[in-house]
Amino acid sequence: MxxxxxxxxxxxxxxxxxxxxxxxxxxxxxxxxxxxxxxxxxxxxxxxxxxxxxxxxxxxxxxxxxxxxxxxxxxxxxxxxxxxxxxxEGGNVNFRFMIIRCADCGHMFRIRSDHIPEACPVCGSKNLILMAPPFGGRRHRGGHGRGRHGRGGPWGKGPHR
Ligand SMILES: [Zn+2]
CATH class of the missing domain: 1.10.10 (Arc Repressor Mutant, subunit A)
Known part of the structure; x- marks a missing residue:
């Protein structure tokens, strides 16, 4: 390597x-x-x-x-x-901000990568999707870095190769 x-x-x-x-x-x-x-x-x-x-x-x-x-x-x-x-896609990168979409109400918001919220500020849902293409649209479930890998949303489909 x-x-x-x-x-x-x-x-x-x-x-x-x-x-x-x-x-x-x-x-x-x-x-x-x-x-x-x-x-x-x-x-x-x-x-x-x-x-x-x-x-x-x-x-x-x-x-x-x-x-x-x-x-x-x-x-x-x-x-x-x-x-x-x-x-x-890909690359050795570190995001300063993340874009998060609420899977329930569709609200999208930008947040510092080290301040990921527990719930949607609009509807209170905890069903939040991290918009991070290199990781295939990781679904975030509160906590830090413990989100399970999901495939929802337009960013969650992964590469088509
Ligand atoms: Zn919401």
């Missing part, structure tokens, strides 16, 4: 993790973008950060950030030009 790399800080998990060209069957090749590559695109090309600022935000070196960004852009170009599916 390669030497362990430091985990990258990611603001929050991506809400949209699969894209595909319209009008083709389901058989096109897929490009897999890791969540740290996704974050590099977001910080640089959407938020307009410099490589230095974005590297600091993710807790990595500037050359590492530049490599991530280059890799992410190449994947986007491959998807656009060659009509491939794009899946966003």
């Amino acid at each position: 390669a030497r362990p790399e430091k985990s990258r800080n990611i603001h929050e998990p991506p809400l949209y993790t699969e894209f595909r060209p319209v009008g083709m069957g389901g058989m096109m090749d897929a490009v897999i973008m890791t969540i740290d590559e996704y974050e590099a695109i977001r910080l640089s090309d959407l938020e307009g950060m410099t490589h230095e600022q974005a590297a600091e935000e993710m807790g990595i070196s500037r050359p590492t950030f530049t490599r991530l960004l280059d890799s992410a852009r190449t994947k986007i170009a491959d998807m656009l030009v060659n009509g491939k599916r794009l899946l966003i």
Whole structure:
């Protein structure tokens, strides 16, 4: 195994993790973008950060950030030009915030990763789903890190490969 790399800080998990060209069957090749590559695109090309600022935000070196960004852009170009599916998943990442959806009332909210609530603030349900694609839509049942693995919701279906 390669030497362990430091985990990258990611603001929050991506809400949209699969894209595909319209009008083709389901058989096109897929490009897999890791969540740290996704974050590099977001910080640089959407938020307009410099490589230095974005590297600091993710807790990595500037050359590492530049490599991530280059890799992410190449994947986007491959998807656009060659009509491939794009899946966003995996990577050695650490989310600052989580997005949680209540399975009962559908309420979605963002919360610091170390302050996961016991219950939905709207309806009080404890049937909360953590939106974390790399873990396949883990269902959270209160407590910390003891949620059982579920398959509910649009983010819970796992990769289609
Ligand atoms: Zn609710």
